[in-house]
Amino acid sequence: MIQKQQELTAVILTLNEANHITECIQSLSWADRVVVFDSYSRDDTAVLAEAAGAELLYSKFENYAQQRNAALDSLQTDWVFFVDADERGTPELGTEIRRVMAERLERGWYVPRHNYIFGKLTKGAGWFPDYQLRLFKHGHVRYERPVHEVAVVDGEIGNLQQPLIHYNYRDVGHFRAKQRAYTSYDASILYNEGIKPKPHNYILQPLRQFHWRLITLAGYKDGLHGLRLSLYMAYYEWVKYRKLNWFWRKNR
Structure with missing residues (x-):
């Protein structure tokens, strides 16, 4: 059959x-x-x-x-x-x-x-x-x-x-717009979990993100393109904690 x-x-x-x-x-x-x-x-x-x-x-x-x-x-x-x-x-x-x-x-x-x-x-x-x-x-x-x-x-x-x-992201402007939305969402999750930003987060978290993207996830294999993306993602990690701080100040 x-x-x-x-x-x-x-x-x-x-x-x-x-x-x-x-x-x-x-x-x-x-x-x-x-x-x-x-x-x-x-x-x-x-x-x-x-x-x-x-x-x-x-x-x-x-x-x-x-x-x-x-x-x-x-x-x-x-x-x-x-x-x-x-x-x-x-x-x-x-x-x-x-x-x-x-x-x-x-x-x-x-x-x-x-x-x-x-x-x-x-x-x-x-x-x-x-x-x-x-x-x-x-x-x-x-x-x-x-x-x-x-x-x-x-x-x-x-x-x-x-x-x-x-x-995916067609140009830098498209990338930035998406990351702004993602960082707002991720910061809101941290806020709802009761996580408060500490001074060292603004330095260590972006550095960890950069190392993770460039070395651990092999961004270096994409040359300058991979370096650029790793730097962008490190920057938006910093933005995420800035927004988290804003949530706490707004709702204090």
Whole structure:
């Protein structure tokens, strides 16, 4: 008896992603379905998505965990593969996903990413393998935590070998904007945990971050690019503690 092939649905969460959405959808042509789960974009995301052959669904955005759970609840499929609009699949990744769907018992899979930062493939300083938990047996995963959402999988989890392509920070301005948001969120977590900044944190934490990025995570392998990123991340570690201090002063 021939076993029916399981259905794979690629899901792209979007908000104003007109610059990326067409190429992203095209890169996932090996999926059985591509669903764009849109947060009522104000640009041409929806029009371009439908033109590229994707199904289009809408949901008001509250937070990332809610949005991913809403996407899961809206689907009837065997497997779900979450992809961001600035990511690209490859045929090799598609082949590997089909193989593990057919042959393995794990219900969740991490996929590594090749991050392009300022247009350069970055393999050091913490940006590779950059595993992301994205492939799931439908019905066996829920998301928790509003930002930097966490997937909780009912079952074993494995690691894929073939990477997603991620066009990460396009330029320094984009990088700074993202890091400002991340440092505010991270500082708020520390504040809610009752952690107060100490004078030495403003010096030692950035130094540790720089050493960790450049040496431990092999940022040096990317040359001046890796050095630059390590310095940036050290600086934003300092910014995080400045913001933590601001939280305490504001709510004193």
